[in-house]
Amino acid sequence: MGRREKTRRSPVAAEAPSSGDAVHDHCWARDVKDAVRCAGALLTLLLLVDWGSGRFTLWRGLLWLALALLLFLVLFPGRVSAGGGWMASRRLLGKRRVRTDQLVSVRCLDGVSQRLLLRDAHGARVEIDPDVLVNNPALWHRFEEGARKAAADGLLLCGQTTLRRLAARIDRETALAVFKASGLE
Known part of the structure; x- marks a missing residue:
């Protein structure tokens, strides 16, 4: 009836209080754009080569899209x-x-x-x-x-x-x- 839930504190619970004077990586947005550009360039190149060879199909296009997405995930920078x-x-x-x-x-x-x-x-x-x-x-x-x-x-x-x-x-x-x-x- 009067059961209290215990909250578990992680080892990081002893963190310093969040302060309003935090600084961030000012190059992060540029790095994300670069990751998008690289993935987009790979996708475009793969689709053009496939289309130029006459072997383009929907499934191959989805495969190239998945490969470009994987490249984006690898290149995505941490903030x-x-x-x-x-x-x-x-x-x-x-x-x-x-x-x-x-x-x-x-x-x-x-x-x-x-x-x-x-x-x-x-x-x-x-x-x-x-x-x-x-x-x-x-x-x-x-x-x-x-x-x-x-x-x-x-x-x-x-x-x-x-x-x-x-x-x-x-x-x-x-x-x-x-x-x-x-x-x-």
Whole structure:
């Protein structure tokens, strides 16, 4: 009768409060448009080749459409945002959020495209493209602020070298942009 429902709190329930001063990846919309263009170009090319060879059928057209959709899903970028003490990546299937002020690990995953894997003390993890941080100084500032706090608190046990390399890369890119803008290339 007076049964109270218990709400389960996930490990990420200890998140930093959402603040109104969150920053977002300002290149995200352009990256989505690029993904649409690539998928559209592939679909157009496949349909034209099929039509030109005289082998076009409805089923083949649907197959090419499915292939173009698959390419779009692979190329679809995550929308990265950050605030005071947190960083999040929203993808098609959900949002992942990590506390940057409680990071325990920052790893660089090499492969076809380089990825940065962030893990916090609560077990949450976020995977982002390091270029997002390079191209968005405000995101980098928020991330570095939290990572510095985690390192000062002794939580960040793995990833100091990765952070130094990323900071050096960002400094290099910023200096090149300043030289380019001032005509001192």
